[in-house]
Amino acid sequence: MEDRPSWRRMFDAWNDQVGPRLEQMVRTDAFADQAAWFAGLNRRRNEMVESFSQRLMHFWNLPTANDVARLRRQVDVLQRQLHAVNKTLQEVRNAGELKRHA
């Protein structure tokens, strides 16, 4: 006798029918176009809200999240450059030590 409960059999039947169709659908160009359009719309909406709040905050001489993010990015770039210089220095130092041992 079938051991799976009836609700499970119903779900599996639905999933067998719908799942592969949806998987096919997300692989189509039409879906990619729609999803990209929706993502773009979302981005533009966020930009509009940010630009409005930026104008408002700047009017009161207050920093916005964007200002903080911009500063953080600049600090990150500096930190990365410092990290790269440190790495190079360490490698030069290691090579020097190896030469001395040789």
Add this chain to the structure above:
Amino acid sequence: MPESSSATREAYDPTELARRVQRDLERNFLRFRNGIKYVAGLDRPGLGLTPKDTVWTHDKMQLWRYRSKQRQFATPVLMVMSLVSRSYIFDLRPGNSLVEYMLRRGFDVFVLDWGVPDHLDADNSLSTYTDDYLPKAVDAVLRISGAENLTMNGYCFGGVLALLHVAAHPDATRNLITMATPIDTSAMGPMTSMTAEGRIDPETLIGEDGNVPASVIENSFRLLKPTGEVADYVNLWDNLWNDEFMESYQAMTTWARDQIPFPGAAFLENVHLLGRQNLLKTGTVPIGGRDVHLADITCPLLSIIGEKDHIVPLAGAQGLADLVSSDDKTELAVSSGHVGLFVGRSAQRKTLPPLCDWMEAHTERVA
């Protein structure tokens, strides 16, 4: 007598009915108990438990060597993970671990863990991994094991890194294995089509720290199987009473939701070179200021492909053998999914034995 009427009679048989009621009561009690444990986060299975030592570190990378008293082969194996997932999948749970299986077969196993990238890694390009990190990790493996060369085994995007590394630095690799590695990205579906020319600008996917956030990676994997999450929860409810199922379910879901950020520069290169231009399929990829040719790979190659892989579909993973110059090359298609290739019961039957047989045939025994 027709089967259906016999089944109906069995269903209304009082003894059978009592047995089913008792079974369902027991299961519901176990569901309640396991459900509370699951929601409260109790009894999480331990992951990556095979004893190991961290034998080398560099930046955020760690090189793990797994302890073994039965090493029978002189050539060590270096496992290379993708950049967006955690490497403990190679050693998921006791009894369900690729590493454990390889150790049992007598191999000296190393796993390279990339670590979790942050803003300091945002400038890491593909060349950082193939020309800087991997050569250093290979040197460390050879120095620690005392071997002259190794077997490199790359999984998913880790396979792409392994291919590009071996093509550019072929000397130290005796054998190359790729598992579920994308070659023809035009067959990858939404993973590449969304960032195709004129759709989503890949720069907009990069977060504040200069990397692609783990949530973006996770959502893009989810998109590939739209009903996957619902099916997972239905499966969970159906098997919530089963302790063994719960352990493997929690292990797998923990790993599947444990994505890590994709370093920004490497992601952009990946989109432009491998996604939009599909250059891996042509066999020549310009990275690190020069062209890297897959035809420069001459060592024995084993490419393992999942026939039911929804992330790197069969069509996207085939054709590697035609791009390399190796005389000894094998493409092994297994009836498995992306992770099921080496995780789970069927992997223990279908993939791991031929994988280790191939490695045995291509490796010298310890003298």
